[in-house]
Amino acid sequence: MVFKKTMFLLLLQHMVLTFGHPSSGDYNHSLLTDKTALLEFRNTIVSDPNSVLTNWDEAVDVCNFTCVICDRRGHRVVKLSLNGTNIGGLLSPFISNLTGLRILRLSDNHLFGLIPSEFGFLRRLHKVWLNGNNLQGLIPETLSLLSHLTFINLSGNKLTGVIPASIFSNCTSLLFVDFSNNKLTGEIPPDVGHPPGIWCLNLFDNHLSGKLPVSLSNSSMLLALDVESNRLSGELPSEIVVKLPDLLYLHLSYNYMVSHDNNTNIEPFFTALTNCTDLVELELAGMGLGGILPGIIGQLATSLSTLHLESNRIFGSIPPNLANLSNLMLLNLSTNLLSGTIAGEIGQLENLEYLLLSNNSLTGTIPTKLGQITSMGLLDLSKNSLSGEIPASLGNITRLNYLFLDNNQLSGEIPRSIGQCKDLHKLDLSYNLLTGRIPQEISGLNEIRIFLNLSHNRLQGPLPIELSKLESVQEIDLSSNNLTGSIFPQLSNYVAVKLINLSHNSLQGQLPESLGELRNLESLDVSTNSLSGEIPITLNKCPSLTHLNLSFNDFNGSIPSGGIFNLVTNASFFGNPHLYSNALKEYFPLRKMKCSANRCRK
Template sequence: MAPVPISVFVFVFVFIFFLLDGTIPTLGSNDHSALMSFKSGVSNDPNGALANWGSPNVCNWTGVSCDASRRRVVKLMLRDQKLSGEVSPALGNLSHLNILNLSGNLFAGRVPLELGNLFRLTLLDISSNTFVGRVPAELGNLSSLNTLDLSRNLFTGEVPPELGDLSKLQQLSLGNNLLEGKIPVELTRMSNLSYLNLGENNLSGRIPPAIFCNFSSLQYIDLSSNSLDGEIPTDCPLPNLMFLVLWANNLVGEIPRSLSNSTKLKWLLLESNYLSGELPADMFGGMRNLELLYLSFNYLKSPENNTNLEPFFASLTNCTSLKELGVAGNELAGVIPPIAGRLGPGLTQLHLEYNSIFGAIPANLSNLTNLTALNLSHNLINGSIPPAAIAGMRRLERLYLSDNMLSGEIPPSLGEVPRLGLVDLSRNRLAGGIPAAALSNLTQLRWLVLHHNHLAGVIPPGIAQCVNLQNLDLSHNMLRGKIPDDLSELSGLLYLNLSSNLLEGMIPATIGRMAMLQVLNLSSNRLSGDIPPQIGGCVALEYVNVSGNALEGGLPDAVAALPFLQVLDVSYNGLSGALPPSLGAAASLRRVNFSYNGFSGEVPGDGAFASFPADAFLGDDGLCGGDVYSFGVMILELITGKRPTDVIFHEGLTLHDWVRRHYPHDVAAVVARSWLTDAAAAAAAAAADGAAVGYDVVAELIDVGLACTQHSPPARPTMVEVCHEIALLKEDLAKHGHGGSGGDVVAAATVMAAAAPPSVAMTASERSCSTSDSSFSY
């Protein structure tokens, strides 16, 4: 054997040196180049994650890990770095890559097809980005892949059948995308799959039975929030299944009895489908690990002709790990059986709302000591609220008993549940007073909803102790007395509705301290005095309704200055004086009602007033002037079937301008269909005698409406002139005897004449000096 030349030893030495240094070009140059291409595709790196990318040794770069022997890149992990840009196809050259995790960033664009070249990849996670386009079929080439997570992106198209070639795959997550089409049966070839998430897409068709029959190792199935139909596959036991999530689909049929074999189940979420049949009474006995059971909003019934709920609740008493139970929205009948009080000690939520359950609330529900949410609303439950049951639920945070037939008084024991944050007892038959002592203890209360009952007495001052209250609705009761001054101490209140009671006295000036209040409804009471100018301190107000009281004085300028006000209703009071001109500058104001007060003076014709309908000023006989604009708006509303508040007018386009775009060359584009029909009928009836009705009437009314709504107030006619013109039109129609043809067209003149404000009613002499020609121009 010939001796080895010394040059060979030198070469090997240099090779090993560079290998250990990580700079040998023949092994690492491709990795370096690929990573630099990736970096060049990143458009924003707010955390500086790639700041050290560029040094000679790629293995020291953030997020990069290398193989110890070959110094090749085997991991690229850059999750939750807020990186944006597009992923470079050059990543497909990282031929030794085992793990690629780019989740929780802002990458966009399409996923490079070249990622399908990474045959050594075991984990690919690009979830929680904004990738678009189709899921690359080339990913089916990743024969070593164990985990594929593409969830929470914007992928479209169908699920690639090629993914079924990933024989080693254990976890597949494509949830929260825009995928459509059917679930490919080829996926069932992945015999090692234990986790499958296709939820929250647009998938349709039936669930392939093989998903239930071929995957003996499957532990997690999430197909929720799709449009899947057909029945849940039956007769295929899934002994290892722990999570079955199928809510919000179009599934039909019964709940498969074979699920009783899945004794390891923790979650069974089937709500919001079209499942039918009886509530299973023999399915859950062996599911001691069951934590969440939701069967709500289906078409399930109870046994014995939908009258007996006891077998179902009895079957759940063995589910000692049960935390949440929901069977709402099934129209279940029967009474809540006392055995319901023996449900698992860890039960935190019980949802029985939107059924037809009747009878009393069992007192032994007090045994559910860990309950945080109890919802029995929208049923037929009667009797009183059992004080002991409520007092025993010391951890209760949300109590929904609304829309039942409960009677009696509100139990003071509510005050013994210190964590209560929401109480909704509305739409019942509760009587008596609001327990003051109970409320003073509920410092965590955020929502108190008691409307539509028969509650009497005064609003308890102790309610001010509910310092975290955000929503207070005591409307539609029989509460008396004054509005407590200390309500103003509820500085975080957003919604206050005391309407339709018997409250009297003045609106407290202290109301101005509620700077966060958005909705104020004090309507239909017996309140008197002025609207306090301090209301201007409620700078967040969007809705104000004080109608149907006995308020006096003027409308404060402070109301007009509210920056976010959208709705203002002060109708049916005794308010007087001029309307604040500053209301015209209220940019957010959409709907007003000043009617049936004693307002006087001229209605401003510009700004927000230009869009207020005429019926907002009814019964205010002292108002004049600006009414001509509102009257014109009313005419155009009647003819077009549109309102100035419609969506098409939200970008500054007015009803007047919209009509002018089409009239007179395209009348049909602006006239409501019913008017066109009536106009045609009137024209046909007039053909015999040549009378100018039908389409001519519509045209004349449009002329009036456009004239009244001209942008320049001096260019508008007076209301006397408008009434004169309407009267002419009415007389002309009557003279030609067309009162019975074209109902809307012919009746319109009468309606509009009647709608004219009394302050501009014409005298007999004014009516007599009429001509047949319109004098309006615009």
């Protein structure tokens, strides 16, 4: 089969060199032929919202067509650049009549259909961009006839089938190849490393299987290799990366690769990586890699800025010499089996912007020295077994946007210094053992736009009215604490809020009528408190409200009607012995519901 394909390609190449395109006539195409080809292409375009093809007309010199460039003598069209013009229509085979074309840019449009096999006649083509369209079908094997091709980008389409091996064996001038974000299957061609000068290979987000071809070890000029989100298998490619000293970007995440020694040893791979002395990004996430996080990780290139090792089965402690990676900006070790303490040396990574250590078994206290990383925007230490107090030094990280310390065993009071992190968008301290009052300084976090979650702690005291200044918050959850006092009417300041949960506290007084002003409120839960008075009828004016739980309080009077009150069930009001239902003509009993997974009953 391989012999037949090779003979076919050689025969087709002979036809191109000897006779030219079968329908094109003489080898020396005229500029008139180029113009005809472009006009035929225009006729297949059904959408041109930006009117870029308006002057593509018989009466206009083809060299003056928008997005068309001719050679210096004006004899041939050498460049067609319609990228990002939003044109839509069939990718026409008439383009193949532009046999003088050197650059073809049709990316980020709405072109559909197949990549024409006739493109194999564009034998002077050096660069082609077809990415970001709706192209389907196979990658034509005739593209391997483009012997001058240096740059090819077919990413972001719906291409299927295998990658033609002949593209890499015949197009030896290739420098850049991007077939990512398609639906390609089969194995990566064994000759993928044959072009000696290739420096970028992007094959991510496909359905490719098999092992990484050993021929990649011949690609000594390779700078970027991205094959993540495929179905590749085999051991981590130590024998390949050790021969790629100039490698800058290595993305292998979300495949089926394993570490050495039956997925128990990742040290040989990291040892091989120390030969990549300019490495910038390393991504090995989501593969279930097993083994101890080796100390040699601290000997990787100091140029390393991104390290993804999340969602594996890496165990042991975090080596303190990670601090040697002085240019690290992102460190993600979350969702592993790591144990031990967080070394204070991590605080020396002064360029770190994202630190994710969540969902491990880390113990001990949060290092005070983390407060030295003032450039950090995200700190996620959630879902561990960390204890002790939250360091006040975290307030020094004034650029912090996201702070997740939930699901630990942290104790003590919430440090007032957190109020200095005025750029926080999300703050989650839930499911800890925090005590004391909610500090008034949290009101300074007026950039909190997503959520504030202090639930499931041991916080006490009244709700600080200063919380009403968080006007942009979308979710606020203070449930399951020991909060007392009343709910302040200034809750109506939460103009963007979608969820309010104050349940399982000891709040008293009336529910403010001002809650009816919250136009975006979707969920309100104040159950299991000691609230009293009548239920505000204004709640029926909340157009987005779909969940309401007022159960187990001391509300009295009758349940209002209209709006949310016509949507919820009686379960929203149980445990209010003085609350009367006009519809049922009865009071609600002071007893809990028996609930299964799917329904509740008395």
